[in-house]
Amino acid sequence: MSTLEEQTQGDVLAGEEDGGSASLTTPARLGAYVRRGGVIVPILTTLIAFIAGGLVVLVTGHDPFSTYKAIFDGTGLQWVFPWVTGSARSTAAFNLQQTLIATTPLILVGLAVAFAFRAGLFNIGGQGQYTVGGIVSVWLGSSFAGLPPVLHITVAVVGAALAGAVWAGIAGALKASLGVNEVISTIMLNWIAIWAGVYLFGLGGPLQDAHQPSVPTSSSVSASAKLPVFWGNAQLQGLHIGLFIALAAAVVFWVLLNRTRLGYEVRAVGLNPDAASYAGMSVARNYFRAMAICGAFAGIAAAMDILGWKFSLFTNDIQASSVGFLGIAVALLGRNTAIGTVLAALLFGALQTGTSDRFLDPSVFNPNLASNLTWMIQGLIVLLVSTDVIALKVLHSGRGVSLVFKRRAAREEAGR
Amino acid sequence: MSVGAIAVAPGRVGAPRHLGIAGLILAVVAWVITLPPMLVRTAVPSAIIGVLAMLAGAIAFVGDERRLGSGAIGLGLLAIAGATGNTNSSVAHLKVVFTWSILVAAMLRYATPLLLAALGGIISERSGVINIGLEGMMLMGAFFGIWGADVLHSWVLGCLVAIASGALLALVHAWFSIHLRANQVVSGTGINFLALGITGYFFIADYGSNGTPSGISQVPGVKLPLIQHVGFFGGAIGNANLLTWIALLLVPALTVFLFRTRWGLRLRAVGEKPRAADTVGLPVLRTRYFAVVASGMLAALGGAYLSDAFVGSFNQNMTEGRGFIALAAVIFGKWRPVGALIAVLLFGFASALGDRLPTFSQSAATLFQALPYVLTLIAVAGVVGRSRAPASVGIPYVKE
Numbered sequence: 001m002s003t004l005e006e007q008t009q010g011d012v013l014a015g016e017e018d019g020g021s022a023s024l025t026t027p028a029r030l031g032a033y034v035r036r037g038g039v040i041v042p043i044l045t046t047l048i049a050f051i052a053g054g055l056v057v058l059v060t061g062h063d064p065f066s067t068y069k070a071i072f073d074g075t076g077l078q079w080v081f082p083w084v085t086g087s088a089r090s091t092a093a094f095n096l097q098q099t100l101i102a103t104t105p106l107i108l109v110g111l112a113v114a115f116a117f118r119a120g121l122f123n124i125g126g127q128g129q130y131t132v133g134g135i136v137s138v139w140l141g142s143s144f145a146g147l148p149p150v151l152h153i154t155v156a157v158v159g160a161a162l163a164g165a166v167w168a169g170i171a172g173a174l175k176a177s178l179g180v181n182e183v184i185s186t187i188m189l190n191w192i193a194i195w196a197g198v199y200l201f202g203l204g205g206p207l208q209d210a211h212q213p214s215v216p217t218s219s220s221v222s223a224s225a226k227l228p229v230f231w232g233n234a235q236l237q238g239l240h241i242g243l244f245i246a247l248a249a250a251v252v253f254w255v256l257l258n259r260t261r262l263g264y265e266v267r268a269v270g271l272n273p274d275a276a277s278y279a280g281m282s283v284a285r286n287y288f289r290a291m292a293i294c295g296a297f298a299g300i301a302a303a304m305d306i307l308g309w310k311f312s313l314f315t316n317d318i319q320a321s322s323v324g325f326l327g328i329a330v331a332l333l334g335r336n337t338a339i340g341t342v343l344a345a346l347l348f349g350a351l352q353t354g355t356s357d358r359f360l361d362p363s364v365f366n367p368n369l370a371s372n373l374t375w376m377i378q379g380l381i382v383l384l385v386s387t388d389v390i391a392l393k394v395l396h397s398g399r400g401v402s403l404v405f406k407r408r409a410a411r412e413e414a415g416r
Numbered sequence: 417m418s419v420g421a422i423a424v425a426p427g428r429v430g431a432p433r434h435l436g437i438a439g440l441i442l443a444v445v446a447w448v449i450t451l452p453p454m455l456v457r458t459a460v461p462s463a464i465i466g467v468l469a470m471l472a473g474a475i476a477f478v479g480d481e482r483r484l485g486s487g488a489i490g491l492g493l494l495a496i497a498g499a500t501g502n503t504n505s506s507v508a509h510l511k512v513v514f515t516w517s518i519l520v521a522a523m524l525r526y527a528t529p530l531l532l533a534a535l536g537g538i539i540s541e542r543s544g545v546i547n548i549g550l551e552g553m554m555l556m557g558a559f560f561g562i563w564g565a566d567v568l569h570s571w572v573l574g575c576l577v578a579i580a581s582g583a584l585l586a587l588v589h590a591w592f593s594i595h596l597r598a599n600q601v602v603s604g605t606g607i608n609f610l611a612l613g614i615t616g617y618f619f620i621a622d623y624g625s626n627g628t629p630s631g632i633s634q635v636p637g638v639k640l641p642l643i644q645h646v647g648f649f650g651g652a653i654g655n656a657n658l659l660t661w662i663a664l665l666l667v668p669a670l671t672v673f674l675f676r677t678r679w680g681l682r683l684r685a686v687g688e689k690p691r692a693a694d695t696v697g698l699p700v701l702r703t704r705y706f707a708v709v710a711s712g713m714l715a716a717l718g719g720a721y722l723s724d725a726f727v728g729s730f731n732q733n734m735t736e737g738r739g740f741i742a743l744a745a746v747i748f749g750k751w752r753p754v755g756a757l758i759a760v761l762l763f764g765f766a767s768a769l770g771d772r773l774p775t776f777s778q779s780a781a782t783l784f785q786a787l788p789y790v791l792t793l794i795a796v797a798g799v800v801g802r803s804r805a806p807a808s809v810g811i812p813y814v815k816e
Binding site for chain 2: 002030056060122126131143178180181184185187188189191192196198199202203204298325328331332366368370371372373374375376377378379380381382383384386387404
């Protein structure tokens with residue numbers, strides 16, 4: 001079965017084979033452009049998902065426009081408009097800091113899912129890798145108080161990355177050695193990580209905070225392990241430098257994938273494992289390496305949250321977190337590229353902040369409803385990305401769609 | 417990427433395979449002898465039997481039975497650890513935890529939703545469509561089942577509403593994966609997120625923070641008049657839920673359907689060689705549509721059991737990965753109903769055990785909540801012998 005990547009690449013090839021001639025219709029050329037990885041499909045996909053979400057809001061007796069307006073107001077994105085001044089501007093600045101704080105881990109878990117996709121693997125385990133990363137970073141961050149800050153932060157971040165890598169590596173190794181499907185193994189590892197975390201920090205658990213024996217939480221991260229804040233007030237949860245670490249990770253992702261031998265092998269295995277193996281690459285080793293790298297990204301994501309603004313880990317927080325799952329939508333919407341992932345992470349970061357009960361005006365729309373609206377929008381986006389045909393259908397008449405089908409059919413026939 | 421597309425050469429029955437199975441059985445024996453009613457109070461016999469199990473596993477492993485071998489080694493280790501734990505705990509505790517009739521009843525309760533979803537998964541995958549969305553379809557059934565029972569004051573209608581909701585969501589999955597030829601794993605993941613959003617949204621919109629009210633009409637249990645008060649059997653199956661019985665009866669029914677009727681043959685043909693099925697005039701796409709929708713109905717019924725019979729209320733994301741465990745059971749059971757039944761009974765037993773362990777230690781019991789998931793992982797990785805997925809599962813069919 002072909003992966004998304006394979007389909008896209010295949011379409012690119014198909015588009016180039018017969019795309020050069022001027023005889024093609026406008027929709028067909030547009031379709032070919034879109035399938036080369038243009039920005040139109042992701043944007044359309046997002047629009048369709050938001051419209052469908054708006055319909056649900058409408059059907060359940062709320063005003064979709066005021067709801068979306070309220071969500072947007074909560075994101076702080078209006079900060080970029082020069083006409084927003086005075087107290088509105090400082091509120092927007094604070095909200096935008098929160099949006100970017102939420103964007104930071106989303107970039108990283110998005111990269112975690114995207115890297116797996118490029119290797120032809122579906123990493124649904126971002127959540128579990130994020131969880132073990134959180135467990136290890138909060139443990140390392142709250143131990144060794146008094147280390148030099150740079151060293152302490154490095155230790156905690158590297159520890160989280162390793163933990164995530166090991167966790168994802170289990171799924172990679174099982175896939176590589178026994179052929180265990182990574183979708184099932186990563187889902188199971190998610191739940192194992194969550195229950196392990198609840199056990200460790202729960203009442204009577206070995207890592208539960210000794211200072212508050214009746215609260216199921218971890219010890220607090222010591223000052224030397226906290227990430228510096230560079231925008232806003234550190235006391236009021238300003239924006240920490242994790243954002244730059246996430247952006248740097250996106251650059252690393254791009255370089256790793258496009259400029260190294262490892263990335264070449266991973267992509268080759270992702271496109272066609274049989275051909276890669278025939279060319280002398282070890283498919284099994286690349287599955288393992290790819291998953292371990294994914295896990296490292298997700299582990300760092302958790303470290304950014306713990307060392308940047310959470311500073312401790314509550315058991316109900318472990319159970320309620322959904323950052324890793326959001327990463328799937330982020331990666332798919334970002335078409336598994338570095339820049340796309342960053343942009344999609346910003347969208348979902350804004351959505352997360354805008355629908356949180358801290359920033360959404362409950363008199364306009366119940367934040368508990370809004371967070372479920374986010375799930376719906378996310379689901380629709382993933383659904384729509386699973387096939388580009390719908391977005392194409394919206395773009396133009398049914399003709400272009402049948403063209404895509406014919407081309408795909410021809411290719412599948414040729415591949416048989 | 418297809419689920420369980422583990423292509424292996426045809427089976428060769430030989431000594432390593434038998435040794436591997438013997439290893440698994442020995443491991444179980446090593447653990448069981450320290451439990452009621454035998455209650456061996458020293459770990460030595462268990463250790464000896466466990467080491468034998470691991471030895472058998474190691475020989476099987478060397479003899480190219482890698483899955484069985486590693487499974488036996490792992491299980492042997494677990495058994496020794498478990499037996500040591502048993503011998504160090506008090507007889508009274510052991511007797512509380514291992515009251516077999518209660519354990520079996522709980523096992524059936526946990527297994528029922530998994531079984532219904534797994535049977536659905538078998539139908540869908542046999543027709544050639546991967547259904548990662550089982551989880552979401554279960555969740556739909558869980559919410560709309562109890563919602564329907566609440567609004568319509570009848571558990572029968574509640575179950576029907578649940579089935580309809582699962583069918584509707586399955587129809588979306590079918591449309592995407594059959595008609596639009598989407599990547600089925602990705603589309604199924606989208607279905608899961610969508611279901612999470614839909615059920616959560618309507619749950620909050622209808623019930624707010626109070627949760628579902630009490631006194632909703634629930635799926636009743638079946639009181640077996642003759643054996644209801646007969647010791648072990650009375651406790652284990654004397655008052656099992658109606659849906660448990662339906663799920664159990666569906667196992668032989670589906671087996672007969674799949675392997676003894678022409679419709680079953682057609683379904684399998686469509687999943688194995690759609691081109692050939694098409695050539696002889698079978699409606700490939702329509703068959704797949706029916707199969708996916710049927711799987712959604714069964715999964716949703718499993719979800720309805722969860723909310724309207726097992727727990728008696730709904731809460732957000734209450735399926736907690738059970739759809740994926742069901743999917744693992746499909747693979748573990750080699751795409752056969754009886755195999756899936758064995759798998760879900762195993763997972764059900766792990767959950768039932770996890771439930772009763774707080775007797776020993778509250779915080780350690782939390783850790784045992786992870787047991788079904790660990791077991792699923794080990795089962796899919798280790799014990800599964802040679803499983804072969806339907807040949808065309810995950811591949812969209814293009815009519816010529």
